[in-house]
Amino acid sequence: MSLLKPFSRRPALNTATILLVEREEEFQQRLAEVLVEETAVTLNVRLAKSLPLPFENQHSRPRIDLVVFIVNLTSELSLQSARASLKYLDPGYFLGKVCFMATNARNAAVPQERLDTLRGLAASLRCTLLFAEDQTADGATNASERLLTILKVAAGLVPMTTALYLSNLTMCTVPSNTNEVDFD
């Protein structure tokens, strides 16, 4: 089992690398095309269907600063696949270099439990959970802007802050049941 490690390689100057993991491989392509339009930094996008990443690419692969799991909430398999991929990440990534992106959350066909599961998963790993609209071009632009903000921090391009610090502010939390009882 080859773990993906956050600090196995030296960083390149003014460069950030993002890994998009999506089982359906639909939204990641469009998102990547929007992401590379960023001009302030050299941005590399790696696309994958699931982890682990193939061993052969190991030498050509730059240091990955942010891993994004795109979960399509209409499909249970998408969530399962993201969950299964998590164990191929080095624990170091969970200090602010992993985030989840849920798509299709507004779809009426999505069972509420699936979103709750995803939320629980993100909260237990202290990761950020973003929501994105994957049908429109605007949605992809918005999603890429949000990811860029996190990515720049994770790649160490923003002075005075770190990924760990940012993730403490943005990480997903699940409202505990006890609080709700108190409200009643």
Place this chain on the structure above:
Amino acid sequence: MEDQMKSLLRQLVRRIPIRFLKVTLEKWGRLTVAQQQNIDFTQTKWALADELIAYSEENRLTLRHITELEMIYVIDNPNQGMWHAFQLVDPESDAPAVELMQFKEQFKSHLNELVRNVSVKMKKNTDEAVWIRIAWGDSCSRPNNMRPTYVVHYLQTPYVFVTRLTSKQKTLLSQAMIIATRHQAIKDAHLSGRNFSAIRDLLMQEYEQVFPAKYPSALVERNQIAALPNIEREQAEAEVNRLQMACEAFGGGKLPQLQSVVYKLETKFKDPSNQTFTEREKPFNCVVTFTSKNLLESLRHCASSGIASTPITPLLSSIPRRGRNYFVITDKVSGPSSQINPTV
């Protein structure tokens, strides 16, 4: 006879959309140029039919001429009604030598022997297909031209496509067909659909086939989108593999527009969480139908995008391989996995 001609013409005018009517009449060529120019296509269909009936009487056209008009229309627009495919089996030694005139004569005479009142009309299309229109009657009634059966046969191939056939007529038709084409038997190919060209292409395998190759073929190049330099696919190889497998199973390029597939399950119910059903001795019968605008294309996409696992299960890949869209699945006698039963 006159009445039948009139009602057939009226039915035809009602069936053919106005935009096709002009072209069809031109192809038919039984009206003079002046008559064709006189026809006012903006009037109601009823009035249009009246006008056409008047012209046909003027030109002394008979029922046969009107059936010719119908055939022209059906050949150009075959996607109406259900088409069923049949396959001729066990050819005799002289089967490859059957040519059109001989086939025509034999088919007509044999069908006439079986049923007295039957009217058969044949037309050879440009693509080597023989189109046969059969108006059935029985011993005491005239052939009913209002609901004819259409049969399409490609000479020297074992495939026959039929639409609007009742089970009683099926035995008669298959007998005449077997004798005329010099075969021993005919069997149901378990393929049916509304799109005639789709089921023909599927059964005769007239679409781009992809074969296993050691070196990446044109498929790879075709699917490489002008890749941006900063975007890299980590699992590109696996993706190409999946696409190759999907194309091997379903064919490359444009696929026949098959619209539905039916699986009839006669297997035992297996679900560890549901004891009541699992323990039942009898098989759990149900029918699974897949429908889509272009089913093969969707299945190929499912496989190439990884939604369906590769290698593709024989349940799906046998649709194009065996040219069927109706399957009965039964339990194997030994072993838990299901199999496709060739007999229905």
